Amino acid sequence: xxxxxxxxxxxxxxxxxxxxxxxxxxxxxxxxxxxxxxxxxxxxxxxxxxxxxxxxxxxxxxxxxxxxxxxxxxxxxxxxxxxxxxxxxxxxxxxxxxxxxxxxxxxxxxxxxxxxxxxxxxxxxxxxxxxxxxxxxxxxxxxxxxxxxxxxxxxxxxxxxxxxxxxxxxxxxxxxxxxxxxxxxxxxxxxxxxxxxxxxxxxxxxxxxxxxxxxxxxxxxxx
Amino acid sequence: xxxxxxxxxxxxxxxxxxxxxxxxxxxxxxxxxxxxxxxxxxxxxxxxxxxxxxxxxx
Amino acid sequence: xxxxxxxxxxxxxxxxxxxxxxxxxxxxxxxxxxxxxxxxxxxxxxxxxxxxxxxxxxxxxxxxxxxxxxxxxxxxxxxxxxxxxxxxxxxxxxxxxxxxxxxxxxxxxxxxxxxxxxxxxxxxxxxxxxxxxxxxxxxxxxxxxxxxxxxxxxxxxxxxxxxxxxxxxxxxxxxxxxxxxxxxxxxxxxxxxxxxxxxxxxxxxxxxxxxxxxxxxxxxxxxxxxxxxxxxxxxxxxxxxxxxxxxxx
Numbered sequence: 001x002x003x004x005x006x007x008x009x010x011x012x013x014x015x016x017x018x019x020x021x022x023x024x025x026x027x028x029x030x031x032x033x034x035x036x037x038x039x040x041x042x043x044x045x046x047x048x049x050x051x052x053x054x055x056x057x058x059x060x061x062x063x064x065x066x067x068x069x070x071x072x073x074x075x076x077x078x079x080x081x082x083x084x085x086x087x088x089x090x091x092x093x094x095x096x097x098x099x100x101x102x103x104x105x106x107x108x109x110x111x112x113x114x115x116x117x118x119x120x121x122x123x124x125x126x127x128x129x130x131x132x133x134x135x136x137x138x139x140x141x142x143x144x145x146x147x148x149x150x151x152x153x154x155x156x157x158x159x160x161x162x163x164x165x166x167x168x169x170x171x172x173x174x175x176x177x178x179x180x181x182x183x184x185x186x187x188x189x190x191x192x193x194x195x196x197x198x199x200x201x202x203x204x205x206x207x208x209x210x211x212x213x214x215x216x217x218x219x220x221x222x223x
Numbered sequence: 224x225x226x227x228x229x230x231x232x233x234x235x236x237x238x239x240x241x242x243x244x245x246x247x248x249x250x251x252x253x254x255x256x257x258x259x260x261x262x263x264x265x266x267x268x269x270x271x272x273x274x275x276x277x278x279x280x281x
Numbered sequence: 282x283x284x285x286x287x288x289x290x291x292x293x294x295x296x297x298x299x300x301x302x303x304x305x306x307x308x309x310x311x312x313x314x315x316x317x318x319x320x321x322x323x324x325x326x327x328x329x330x331x332x333x334x335x336x337x338x339x340x341x342x343x344x345x346x347x348x349x350x351x352x353x354x355x356x357x358x359x360x361x362x363x364x365x366x367x368x369x370x371x372x373x374x375x376x377x378x379x380x381x382x383x384x385x386x387x388x389x390x391x392x393x394x395x396x397x398x399x400x401x402x403x404x405x406x407x408x409x410x411x412x413x414x415x416x417x418x419x420x421x422x423x424x425x426x427x428x429x430x431x432x433x434x435x436x437x438x439x440x441x442x443x444x445x446x447x448x449x450x451x452x453x454x455x456x457x458x459x460x461x462x463x464x465x466x467x468x469x470x471x472x473x474x475x476x477x478x479x480x481x482x483x484x485x486x487x488x489x490x491x492x493x494x495x496x497x498x499x500x501x502x503x504x505x506x507x508x509x510x511x512x513x514x515x516x517x518x519x520x521x522x523x524x525x526x527x528x529x530x
Contacts, residue, residue: 149449153429153442163432167446170421171453174460181460181467190467202456213449216366220441226337229401233340233394234321237347240393244386244503245310251510259517260526 005090006098013102016075023071027064028110034060035118046123053122054132054183060118061111061136062143062176066165068107069147072099073155073218082155083222092218093211100148100211101141108140131186131196138199139179145203145210146171152217175199293372295512296521302509306502313499320491328485340398346492347390348412350500351419352454354384358426359451362444372508374440375515377447378430379507383500385423391416411462418457422450436515 150168154160182195324342331338361377433439
């Protein structure tokens with residue numbers, strides 16, 4: 001039952017994504033713009049850019065994901081599908097988890113693919129790239145899961161953009177700290193596996209708890 | 224160095240913020256009670272007093 | 282029925298709570314104020330100056346109790362929210378949301394007094410000290426709860442949503458603190474904590490305890506006062522509110 005529901009939801013989301021496949025590139029374009037703006041604001045000196053490259057890339061991915069959060073539940077909230085989710089025979093948290101996974105795959109994976117290219121723009125030292133990608137691979141699903149809880153709390157609110165950002169960013173702090181910090185530790189010659197393991201542990205916990213919290217939030221918002 | 228201005232500044236911050244914390248809810252309560260009173264008065268104005276009297280402009 | 286249990290049930294009645302809060306809040310404010318005044322008198326005039334930090338360490342007597350209150354109130358807010366979400370008790374929704382502004386106020390005091398204390402100590406108004414940074418993020422969490430509560434029209438759904446956010450926040454707060462501490466050690470090499478564990482002489486402690494107790498009692502007054510205001514707002518159409526406002530029909 002749960003697997004067939006998951007398959008149905010994934011198929012539907014993929015079909016919707018395919019119909020507006022241009023939209024899937026928007027987070028990556030936004031991240032590119034953020035990188036460009038940082039480079040313009042900081043000046044083009046390669047050493048200066050290389051020093052801040054991992055942090056800027058992390059922020060670009062984080063902010064792009066934050067903007068993409070709006071589309072997580074909005075479409076279904078507007079046409080009433082979200083209420084159907086609440087009535088479905090499968091648990092609401094399962095549907096939330098499947099939707100969040102699909103959203104992450106469509107918004108964060110292009111960002112991950114774009115990261116090496118964006119890194120070149122900022123003269124990111126090549127030996128930092130693997131750690132950066134690992135931290136992003138662990139961090140972006142975590143950001144999506146935390147973001148899903150915040151999106152669920154504000155679902156149905158018109159013009160909630162800034163509020164979502166204000167609510168989500170403090171909760172994003174640990175992920176950003178360990179994510180960007182793992183690369184910074186690597187750059188300093190320290191061991192980065194500790195930070196990466198913490199991100200992994202956080203991801204495991206979030207996989208269990210975040211869908212439950214988001215489901216509770218949806219029930220509150222649509223009550 | 225003289226720490227006096229800093230100590231005074233810190234204690235003033237404390238006093239001002241706690242003062243706001245005291246005043247704000249009192250203002251809210253007063254506003255709510257005034258709004259309730261106005262609501263009742265408005266409702267009373269719409270109650271027709273004499274149903275037999277002709278509707279007239281004079 | 283057990284009188285204590287009956288009193289709990291009675292508190293759930295909005296008019297009864299209004300009478301209770303309006304009666305006891307002033308006493309809590311006055312008692313809290315007296316305790317804080319006694320503590321601050323001791324902090325300013327009785328305690329000798331610290332041999333390292335001079336008179337500026339007298340700011341500690343405001344900074345530390347406020348920091349403790351900012352954390353304790355957040356935990357209490359999350360607790361009230363959990364009770365409200367699980368058992369759907371309306372009064373706990375009101376109490377949870379009434380905690381937030383006072384908690385934000387204490388957090389603001391902590392940040393500002395920390396900054397003012399830091400100027401003569403470090404020479405700058407701000408340093409990314411782990412504890413101050415965590416306090417700053419805590420302020421954002423408080424403002425988020427208040428903002429979310431104000432953004433939703435239906436008061437009950439708003440309180441439940443903001444309460445869920447408070448619970449998420451309280452669960453993440455230790456993680457945030459840990460991550461910021463780790464970040465600080467990573468980027469500074471050595472944890473130099475400004476407000477480190479200064480071994481305070483026992484003679485310096487009593488005003489601190491008076492301040493801690495005083496801020497707690499003051500908070501009770503603030504909580505009751507704001508809860509009363511929210512209660513009136515939720516019940517605004519009802520007869521008992523109209524009668525209380527002095528409007529006769």
